[in-house]
Amino acid sequence: MRFSDKIAVVTGAASGIGAETARLFAREGAIVFAGDIDEAGGAKLAAEAEGDIRFVPCDVTDPAAIEALMNAAAGVDGGIDILMNNAAAGGARANIDEIEPADWDMTMNLVLRSVALGIRYAVPHMKGRASTKNGGANIVNVSSVAAVGPGYAPTAYSVAKAGVLHLTKCAAADLAQFGIRVNAVQPGFINTNIFTASLDVPGEMKKLANAAIAQISSNAQPVRRGGQSADIAEAVAYLAGAGAGFVTGTSLIVDGGITLGPRHSWDPEEPGLFSALEKMEEDMKAKAGEAAPD
Ligand SMILES: NC(=O)c1ccc[n+]([C@@H]2O[C@H](COP(=O)([O-])OP(=O)(O)OC[C@H]3O[C@@H](n4cnc5c(N)ncnc54)[C@H](O)[C@@H]3O)[C@@H](O)[C@H]2O)c1
Incomplete structure (x- = not known):
């Protein structure tokens, strides 16, 4: 029970990496506040949880909704111990020479500002929770291998994910005085709904597309299997847990080696x-x- 008595917040928790991490935190003793725009998915996650997961509808592009999520989590025990800023989507797909200003802003708000504001509204509830026991108060931001360079995701998303890495370092410095650690995780190619979420096709077709993507992912990196949400959840649990008590301002790449070098x-x-x-x-x-x- 690595997270006994912890209050954890996970954004984008209704699916994929967020759902798997919320389940892990709850299984290991945390009370988890799960935020998402997907109300049906969030309710299902909470209902089926092995442990205590409480769903709060939250659109992370809306500052007031983020603040409300953090206030709800802090209401249980007077504070928040763990924040996982995970919610995102692929954002605008256009290359830089064609992107519309509004689409750029939408992607930045969803992928980068959401993380900044998650920290902004959680930290007032994290100060004073920074016991060095059991991992202390800490934040894990979900970046991506797309932060390493082009070719893994659309341009605006990649730039925003690189911003998440820099934000992680700046926040780690800002918040060190309160004993709050801040780290990031950089997933590689993980089998979730993110690739098909924005496709304008019926759900059944998305399932077929997900299966095809899973097939591609099994041979896309040196570790010859598809990346799973559980691979990332374990990394987040390490960063959020007692074993990482001396780790702050860093990022853990969990990508089966996809960023090692060219395929040859x-x-x-x-x-x-x-x-x-x-x-x-x-x-x-x-x-x-x-x-x-x-
Ligand atoms: N799957 C990958 O290969 C991969 C690789 C690198 C990074 N990531 C990152 O991992 C994180 C989780 O993605 P995933 O792969 O589990 O995708 P996913 O689509 O399975 O889950 C994303 C969740 O975020 C929610 N969400 C989307 N927009 C939201 C908003 N405005 N407010 C609140 N919730 C919102 C969705 O409803 C969904 O439940 C994201 O930050 C993503 O960028 C994923």
């Missing part, structure tokens, strides 16, 4: 520069051998 660096089946050079050398030697007189 880890997949012997994939041709790269060096295998091409070896082949060239063999061909040249063979030609030279053919040309040499007996």
